[in-house]
Amino acid sequence: MSDRLLTRRALLRAGMTAASASLLGGCKVLDGLSAPDNTIRRFMERANDLTMAMQRGVLNRDALATEYSAADIRQPQRPNGVTNPQDDAYLALKSTDFADYRLEVGGMVHQPLSLSLAQMRTMPVRRQITRHDCVEGWSCIADWTGVPLAYVLSVAGVRSEARYVLFHCFDTIERSLSGTVRYYETIDLVDARHPQTILAWGMNGAALPVPNGAPLRVRVERQLGYKMAKYIRAIELVDDFSAVGRGRGGYWEDRGYEWYAGI
Amino acid sequence: MDMPDSPGPLVRRHTCITRITHWTWAACLFFLLLSGLQIFNAHPVLYWGDQSGFEFDNAVLRIGAEDDRRFVVLFGMRARGFGVLGTSDGAARAFPQWATIPSGVDLATGRVIHFFFAWVFVATLLIWLAGALVAGRLRRDLLMRREHWAGLRSDLAAHLRFRCRHSARYGPLQRLSYGLVLFVLFPLMVLTGLAMSPGANAALPWLPEVLGGRQSARTLHFMVAAALTGFFIVHVAMVLLAGPLNEMRAILTGWYRADVGEVDDV
Known part of the structure; x- marks a missing residue:
């Protein structure tokens, strides 16, 4: 019996030593x-x-994200990132409850637009109860109301050379010696024209709250939360985003995250 | 076992595809597990259902630290954080630096590594399956026949007493464990992973649904990873006990020294 125990103990010890040595060595090297x-x-x-090619080419690229029922809304939508912008232009608009807010739509369009919230509320409405998936790993279900981005793009008339929708945001997410960085994001026209991609001005039956991106945010239901820019100031149609920020197509993309966040 | 006084014949035990896929999986397991723990650390809570309960409680596992005190909550049972979980070098984090790739807090890089090796893992699985089907190895090596089910009990009892006398052909426990890993755990790993992808969810809505929701899929992904880690530990222990030189020669070169009289039709 005693030799058994020794064998087992020795085995465990040898195994753990080997494992921890390889892990320690492995991880620092991989930094x-x-x-x-x-x-x-x-x-x-x-x-x-490859992931994007599979999701766009092999799976159904027009598939709709799962929509839930009102009973699935069990909590307020959890905000993340910037939740209370302190930028002057934003604070001025917030002080009048966004009455003077205008969404600027420009870039590679035939007809640049400047839309108030009241104007957008008279446009076609889409309401959807969907699950928001954060890159951190959590999910939260909420009810979103807004105008389909495809409709706004059709009014503006997208020029044929445009490939991406670039969202310029009000919120400063980073202050450093080299200046301030405002949030920005890009999506391509496949996602921009997807029926569930909406410019949301309402959430859970009320006006969009400030922590969740008031007055206007985008919903891109088949990608992760960081693609869904909040506090949108302007929409610009572009054919290339390499000159914006560090050139990877978004604030978090510039910090190492994938541009295509469907996984 | 190598017995110098009775050298049995060398037999071909593993095909080239088996050996290459084996070592590719070993590398994948290393990178996927450690980058996976990096990803887990970004939100070290597992839930059951579609969403994460912030205003209600559907947490299954929670690892963290509050006021410098580590804790682990499993199914509502709270325990003081033990060992390495909860903090690392004074900072609150679920799994410590030596258990994650990269070692620091870096979710973005963890995801890059994880999805790269996820593709390598899937490709390896498909190559192995095709190779095994073509060579007809599944029936020969992994299929549990009546005699294997009958011998499972005594095989298990022998292994629990550390008597691991492996032969050129897989025994009942080997067939069952390798079969479980290859046909249950590996596919479950891919499916639970896909069920967390919002893009795949839209095209395959039944997938998160059969798994109990996206957050349930995340919990299952973690549990299957734990099961595979357990398999790895036992697997290495069995190799050591069954004669590491012969076993390593077989998985590296394909050649296995069988016992005298054991081999008739290999």
């Missing part, structure tokens, strides 16, 4: 992958192109 220009990282990032 180089955090650098954005690391060659191996750049190679690994291309797996995301």
Whole structure:
């Protein structure tokens, strides 16, 4: 019996020593992958192109995200990122309950627009109860009301060379020595014209609250939360986003996250 | 077991595809597990259902620290954080630095690594399955026949007493455990992973539904990862007990030294 115990103990000890040694060695060595220009990282990032190609090419690219029932709304929508912008332009608009707010639609369009909230509320309405998935891992179900982005784009008339919708936001998300960084995001026209992609001005039956992006945010229901820009100031149709920010198509993308966030 | 006084014949135990896929999976398991723990750390709570309960409680597992005191809550039972969970170098984090890739807090890089190896893992699974089907190895090596079910009990009892006398052909416990890993745990890992993807969810809404919701799928993904880690530990222990030199030669070169008289039709 005693030799058994010894065997088992020795085995455990040897195993744990080997495992922890390899892990310690392994992990520190791999920290180089955090650098954005690391060659191996750049190679690994291309797996995301495969994910996007599969989701767009093999799966149904027009599929609708699951919509839930009112009974599934069990809590307020959890806000994340910036929840109370302190930018002067934003605070001025907020002080009058966004009565003077105008959404500017420009860039590669035939007819630039400047839309008030009242005007957008007279446009076609879509209401959907959907699940918001954060890149951190959590999910939350809420009821969203807004105008389909496809409708706004059709009014503005997208020029044929446009490929992406660029969202300019009011909120400063980062202050550093090199200046302030405001949130921005891009989506392509496939997602922009998806029927569930809406410019939401309402949430859970009321006006969109400030922590969730008042007065206007976008819902991109088949991607993660960071794609769904809040506090939208302007929409710009572009054919390329390499000159915006650090050139990766969004605030979080510039910090290492994938541009296509369908996974 | 190597017995110098009775050297049995060397037999071909593993095909080339089996050996290559085996080591690719070993690498995948390492990177997927450690980058997976990095991703888990971004929100170290597991729930059951479609969504995460912030205003209600559907948490299954919660790891964290409050006022410098570590805690783990499993199914509502709260325990003081033990060992390495809860904090690392004074900072609150679920799994410590040595258990995550990268070692620091870096969700973005963890995701890049995780999805790259997820694709490698799936491709390897498809290559192995095709190879095994073509060579007809599944029936020969993994199928549980009547005699294997009958011998399972005594095989298990022998392994629990650390008597691991493996032969050229897989025994009942080997067939059952390898079969479970390859046909249950591996596919479950892929399916629970896909069920967390909002893009895949839209096209395949039945997937999160049969798994109990997106957050349930995340919980199951974690549980299957734990099961695979347990398999890995037992697997390595069995190799050590069954004669590591012969076992390693077999999985590296394909050649396995069988016992005298054991081999007739290999």
